[in-house]
Amino acid sequence: MIVSVRRLAVLTALCALGATLAACGTAPGPGAAPAPHAPRPARASAAPPAPLAPSRPPTLAPGPAGLTPVFAHASRTAGRTVALTFDADMTADQGPRAAAGEHFDNPGLIRALRTLKVPSTVFMTGRWAEQYPDQARALGHDPLFEVANHSYSHYAFTADCYGLPTVPEDRMRADVERAYTAFRAAGITDARPYFRFPGGCYDQRALRAVSGTGVTAVQWDVVSGDAFATDADAVARQVLDGVRPGSVVVMHCTRSAAPTTERVVSSVVPELRRRGYRFVKVSELIGTAGARR
Template sequence: MISRRSRHRVPALRLLPAAALAAALASCGTTTAHPGPGSSAAAPATSSTPSGRHSTPATPRPPTLAPGPGGLTPVFSHGPREAAHKTVALTFDADMTADEGPRAAAGERFDNPALIGTLRALEVPATVFMTGRWAEEYPDEARALGRDPLFEVANHSYSHYSFTGDCYGLPTLDGDTDRMRTDVERAFTAIRAAGVPHPMPYFRFPGGCHDRRSLRAVGALGVTAVQWDVVGGDAFATDADAVARQVLDGVRPGSVVVLHCTRSAAPATERAVRKIVPELRERGYRFVRVSELIGASAGRH
């Protein structure tokens, strides 16, 4: 999602002391209508064979929303607004655009191990929307995220090029629906190749920008497009308290918060998370992955 034109300016707030997380920072639903290229194919249910052995247990199929009219990709922005069941999903975009390889080679960091370490230390489940190019650049980190039950990994395109004409100055796919579909499929391939065994059948448009053409282009892939209802404002921000306050002011039951897992372009995110998490827990919120919110929403239809 990151683009310099998308920066959200918010007032500076007083920084709180950081928690003692040094050790942790050192380490770095309902049945889907279409499983999609990012979902795990459901295995046969466990059963006894004639020899008395048991087959492999079934892999639960991740929940998705039903396709929209005309096969349009369904769009999810938040879960149920039930005050009695206060859940919130923190999501992190692991952005890296296809043409940023030279910048990475020169030393710019598009990952954020300290942030992931903090989430682990605080035991916060989260959903990471990963570009295929990021997975290629950081395969060990992608693999670790994909195999850690605290997290789920979803698709943020391969190239991080815009699927619409004007999206915060991002390069575009020129409205080519074949390129759009191929870009999503290529991301799933790259994420799996990095060692993520079961990427979720969720897709976040670069910049969040989409229209009917792009929704139709990826509709056949069986994914649910995941947006958000709370913008963290961490892109290019340096004031961690300002980011935290923007999140805390916006969260409601069922909220999906968009933040970033990109050290160079979102340097305040890890510090902001250390304020956001205890405050929301104090308010009675429970942190969940996006799949739980989608499952709760789909079950109501």
């Protein structure tokens, strides 16, 4: 009897010791459930990354009295950059000529720019986008290019502008906005807020009329002379003689009106690269701190 009592006391002590060890966090055996008072640690969950806000293309601040700002070239001291720009011209009344076989596009030029990997800005009329929607959409979705506004009709915004028909003052803003509508219809979802006046012709009245669209007007400081030219070498020399750091070069993307442009690009681009120039889009030039109005 005495032995049984002693054994019982020993067993009781061992049970108490085991309970104490369990309470101090002794790890449970394999497959054992955790103690009820020890909750499972919460698994850390990484928060999903916040979506990147789309970057807004750089523009210039409005001019005096809120007039549309005008950009012609970037700073001459900001590095050897140059922007090649191409006007995809087609006036609102040239549909019959296109139907008769006249080519207002230039696929060979675009292929050359892609082969040479030249970032470029295409100033497109809305009428051109309607005539060549597949090409317009391809340009708008190719990161090598950016599409900007060259009006819908390619009618002049001043009188006496290379013989172009004129847009009435009260229709100027609508003409710019109609071009953006044509771009969207063709599948261009990211047309730039840059506008080139047809013929480069503008005055205070025109700058005031389009100010509500929020565009920056883009001119140039190097005239290639490719319009209606037949001597590609002469055009190339004119470009090479005129380019300075930060230059904007105007050319054309229209086979019928500028048949030499593909050959000009194929000779000018390697030579300018040899001289240390880097080709950029107009948006990069406008985004530089030294942009000039």
